[in-house]
Amino acid sequence: MTAPAGGAREVLRLQGITRRFGPVLANDGIDLVLREGEIVALLGENGAGKTTLMNILFGHYAADAGTVSVCGRPLPPGRPGAALAAGVGMVHQHFTLADNLTVAENIVLGTRPLWRPGLGLAQASVRISALARDFGLAVEPTARVGSLTVGERQRVEILKALFRDARILILDEPTAVLTPQESEALFATLKRMVARGLSIIFISHKLKEVLAVADRVVVLRQGRVVGEAQAAGTDRGRLAELMVGAAIREARVAPAAAAGAELLRLEGVATAPAGAAPGLRGVDLVLQAGTITAIAGVSGNGQAALAALVAGLVLPTAGRLLVDGTVPARWAPRAALAAGIGRIPEDRHREGAIADFDLVENAILERYSVLTRAGLLSWKGARDWAARIIAAYDVRTPSADLPIRLLSGGNMQKLILGRVLEAGPRIILANQPTRGLDVGATAFVHGRLVAARDAGAAVLLISEDLDEALGLADRVHVMARGRLSPGFGRGQASAADLGLWMSGEAFAEEAHAA
Amino acid sequence: MAEILDILASATFWAAVIRIAAPLIFATLGELLCERAGVLNLGIEGIMVAGAFAGWFAVWSGTSLWQGVAVAFAVGMTFGLLHALLTVPFGLSQHVVGLGVTLLATAAAYYTYRLALPQVTTPPRIEPFLPLAVPGLSDLPLVGPALFAQTPLTYAAFATALAVALVLARTPLGLALRAAGENPTAVEAQGLSVTALRIGAVMAGSGLMAVGGAFLTLSAFNGFFFEMVNGRGWICIALVVFGAWAPGKAVLGALLFAAFDALQIRLQQTALGAALPYQIFLMLPFALSILALVMMSRRATVPAALMVPYRKGER
Numbered sequence: 001m002t003a004p005a006g007g008a009r010e011v012l013r014l015q016g017i018t019r020r021f022g023p024v025l026a027n028d029g030i031d032l033v034l035r036e037g038e039i040v041a042l043l044g045e046n047g048a049g050k051t052t053l054m055n056i057l058f059g060h061y062a063a064d065a066g067t068v069s070v071c072g073r074p075l076p077p078g079r080p081g082a083a084l085a086a087g088v089g090m091v092h093q094h095f096t097l098a099d100n101l102t103v104a105e106n107i108v109l110g111t112r113p114l115w116r117p118g119l120g121l122a123q124a125s126v127r128i129s130a131l132a133r134d135f136g137l138a139v140e141p142t143a144r145v146g147s148l149t150v151g152e153r154q155r156v157e158i159l160k161a162l163f164r165d166a167r168i169l170i171l172d173e174p175t176a177v178l179t180p181q182e183s184e185a186l187f188a189t190l191k192r193m194v195a196r197g198l199s200i201i202f203i204s205h206k207l208k209e210v211l212a213v214a215d216r217v218v219v220l221r222q223g224r225v226v227g228e229a230q231a232a233g234t235d236r237g238r239l240a241e242l243m244v245g246a247a248i249r250e251a252r253v254a255p256a257a258a259a260g261a262e263l264l265r266l267e268g269v270a271t272a273p274a275g276a277a278p279g280l281r282g283v284d285l286v287l288q289a290g291t292i293t294a295i296a297g298v299s300g301n302g303q304a305a306l307a308a309l310v311a312g313l314v315l316p317t318a319g320r321l322l323v324d325g326t327v328p329a330r331w332a333p334r335a336a337l338a339a340g341i342g343r344i345p346e347d348r349h350r351e352g353a354i355a356d357f358d359l360v361e362n363a364i365l366e367r368y369s370v371l372t373r374a375g376l377l378s379w380k381g382a383r384d385w386a387a388r389i390i391a392a393y394d395v396r397t398p399s400a401d402l403p404i405r406l407l408s409g410g411n412m413q414k415l416i417l418g419r420v421l422e423a424g425p426r427i428i429l430a431n432q433p434t435r436g437l438d439v440g441a442t443a444f445v446h447g448r449l450v451a452a453r454d455a456g457a458a459v460l461l462i463s464e465d466l467d468e469a470l471g472l473a474d475r476v477h478v479m480a481r482g483r484l485s486p487g488f489g490r491g492q493a494s495a496a497d498l499g500l501w502m503s504g505e506a507f508a509e510e511a512h513a514a
Numbered sequence: 515m516a517e518i519l520d521i522l523a524s525a526t527f528w529a530a531v532i533r534i535a536a537p538l539i540f541a542t543l544g545e546l547l548c549e550r551a552g553v554l555n556l557g558i559e560g561i562m563v564a565g566a567f568a569g570w571f572a573v574w575s576g577t578s579l580w581q582g583v584a585v586a587f588a589v590g591m592t593f594g595l596l597h598a599l600l601t602v603p604f605g606l607s608q609h610v611v612g613l614g615v616t617l618l619a620t621a622a623a624y625y626t627y628r629l630a631l632p633q634v635t636t637p638p639r640i641e642p643f644l645p646l647a648v649p650g651l652s653d654l655p656l657v658g659p660a661l662f663a664q665t666p667l668t669y670a671a672f673a674t675a676l677a678v679a680l681v682l683a684r685t686p687l688g689l690a691l692r693a694a695g696e697n698p699t700a701v702e703a704q705g706l707s708v709t710a711l712r713i714g715a716v717m718a719g720s721g722l723m724a725v726g727g728a729f730l731t732l733s734a735f736n737g738f739f740f741e742m743v744n745g746r747g748w749i750c751i752a753l754v755v756f757g758a759w760a761p762g763k764a765v766l767g768a769l770l771f772a773a774f775d776a777l778q779i780r781l782q783q784t785a786l787g788a789a790l791p792y793q794i795f796l797m798l799p800f801a802l803s804i805l806a807l808v809m810m811s812r813r814a815t816v817p818a819a820l821m822v823p824y825r826k827g828e829r
């Protein structure tokens with residue numbers, strides 16, 4: 001893709017956008033220009049202010065200061081309707097679809113006068129199918145959105161914008177939920193769009209894909225634009241440095257010395273589905289001391305069920321779970337703790353910590369029985385324990401007496417990590433341990449998990465980030481629709497290979513071969 | 515057994531079923547509108563009382579019956595506006611606001627009644643809606659007297675059900691309402707105002723609840739009594755669940771409850787009625803409804819955003 005000529009018409013201009021959330025300055029005087037037929041990538045770490053900026057552009061939030069203008073005309077602040085009318089479409093990171101409606105109903109929502117009888121679904125479906133064909137976005141207009149996969153839902157989000165003849169499309173972290181193959185298909189669609197004169201803003205924190213798809217890259221850090229470059233004239237190292245604000249080197253993880261004893265084994269395990277999330281189906285898995293085993297795959301494919309099973313929250317409906325070679329008499333969270341399983345939950349705000357408890361209380365959530373003497377809790381012991389974690393795990397906090405909700409995500413995660421690791425677990429269940437963390441905190445978490453492995457623990461790492469899974473793990477499995485792929489050792493499988501398992505295709509081939 | 519069969523074969527029984535169901539249908543449709551848009555309206559019981567009083571009071575003061583219905587609708591909308599303002603833009607707890615509106619509306623109706631009629635012991639009568647036989651159809655055996663010799667307001671209940679079903683299923687407005695109850699962000703992202711949709715739905719729904727109340731004073735009876743709504747509002751909330759948030763099924767639910775109610779009144783006059791305390795019979799429709807609710811609502815899909823306040827621009 002060649003960069004458009006410098007003279008291409010300007011379609012969008014953001015000027016001096018500033019927005020505060022309480023004490024946090026999310027956007028600080030941001031200027032951004034988008035030209036016709038151009039893909040601009042907005043690169044930045046989580047919390048850099050990318051999504052806030054786009055939500056201001058689309059009218060979900062009003063800016064405290066600054067203006068948005070489309071083709072030279074200013075947009076009124078805080079009105080998505082005006083942005084839509086001006087030809088701006090947005091594909092949200094958390095899809096804005098109603099699950100109880102069909103694809104066509106979601107797309108026509110808000111496009112006709114409210115009192116006009118009839119929904120015009122027949123004509124709309126024809127047009128949706130034509131657009132889908134033109135841009136390579138296959139969906140069935142009459143399907144109920146609740147029954148679609150995430151990839152299909154994203155296509156519906158894009159079709160919503162195209163149906164309204166959007167000229168400017170904003171995509172917020174569109175690849176976070178896609179398999180590598182689906183991402184490739186999305187990039188092909190985006191290139192078709194710009195070839196027809198649409199302009200695209202692509203939000204991401206992944207350097208690789210930014211360089212693959214964008215013409216120009218704008219880097220945000222702490223709410224400010226810190227750099228801009230033509231994609232053709234820059235490289236990963238330079239962008240990473242701009243994004244983080246310091247030179248970073250990609251850490252290389254030494255392979256495990258030797259696998260130790262088998263600590264946990266699943267044999268043909270199935271669990272019941274929980275609501276929309278699938279249960280496990282015929283899962284075989286072995287965790288050995290001194291190794292990291294990663295479960296890759298798009299979230300919502302049974303990872304929650306696997307984590308709940310290992311943590312003792314659910315029981316298998318079929319198959320066997322063995323700890324140290326025996327089936328535990330009663331599998332429950334207490335039994336899991338007793339077996340030496342430490343748990344870093346997926347959602348640290350909801351499951352990992354109690355927001356209004358202070359750091360000391362949160363640090364002892366799984367340890368209060370050890371700290372109890374004659375039925376009374378030893379607060380001195382609790383304080384010492386918390387202080388130890390805060391010091392050893394670099395938890396940055398003014399005091400251990402603050403409610404934990406006041407900490408940043410990274411610091412909260414460090415406390416949870418410390419709580420788990422300091423207790424000396426034999427098995428560590430790390431479910432999306434670096435989601436939403438900045439590069440520094442991510443590297444810290446990775447380092448500690450590797451150190452725990454080297455000290456002899458079995459680590460079960462559940463991660464949506466393929467690079468993380470491939471980089472850290474001694475063995476990688478892929479989870480898709482409740483099933484688990486065979487394990488691959490270091491260097492045995494590429495991201496593309498894993499992608500075939502993520503989409504479920506490889507499972508079908510396996511069934512044919514068998 | 516033979517007695518039950520006799521009851522079921524009589525036109526008066528089925529006429530009673532329709533009559534008892536009509537106010538429930540109005541109020542259930544009202545609650546359904548609110549809930550499809552994402553707002554639980556526990557003000558329903560009080561709004562029915564206010565509607566019953568307002569409709570009757572207007573007619574007693576000299577308006578026509580239909581004007582009385584309109585007054586009730588307007589009073590319902592006013593309480594709906596209060597409920598909606600507190601729960602939608604301010605995002606307060608829908609349970610607390612709803613119960614508050616019920617207490618307020620009930621007390622306001624009783625207070626106004628006492629202010630207007632300080633000395634009265636027997637409630638003054640009005641001339642209620644009279645049965646309107648549909649020419650031709652009302653002469654049919656069994657079906658005729660059961661279905662086609664009802665009051666105009668009864669026919670209106672069924673017409674309203676049809677209208678609500680059509681609006682929800684076949685207009686962009688209905689589509690937007692259904693989306694607002696499922697994922698308000700989807701509505702917002704398509705350029706519509708969640709706040710306006712929800713306030714509108716709660717006001718219209720509350721108006722229908724009040725008409726359900728007015729049915730009692732203007733069609734079922736001919737005066738206003740304290741305690742006359744007698745928990746019908748709460749039944750309607752259960753009927754919405756029973757009907758899985760679909761207007762047609764909700765109407766069927768109302769008819770079923772009405773059938774149990776009509777049946778128990780008649781059973782009391784049988785030999786069985788002489789043998790058992792009458793409270794057992796009074797309990798029957800409620801017990802059977804709970805049973806039906808348990809069986810029917812297991813697979814019902816609740817609007818996903820029901821009772822979740824929507825705050826624009828929050829993160």
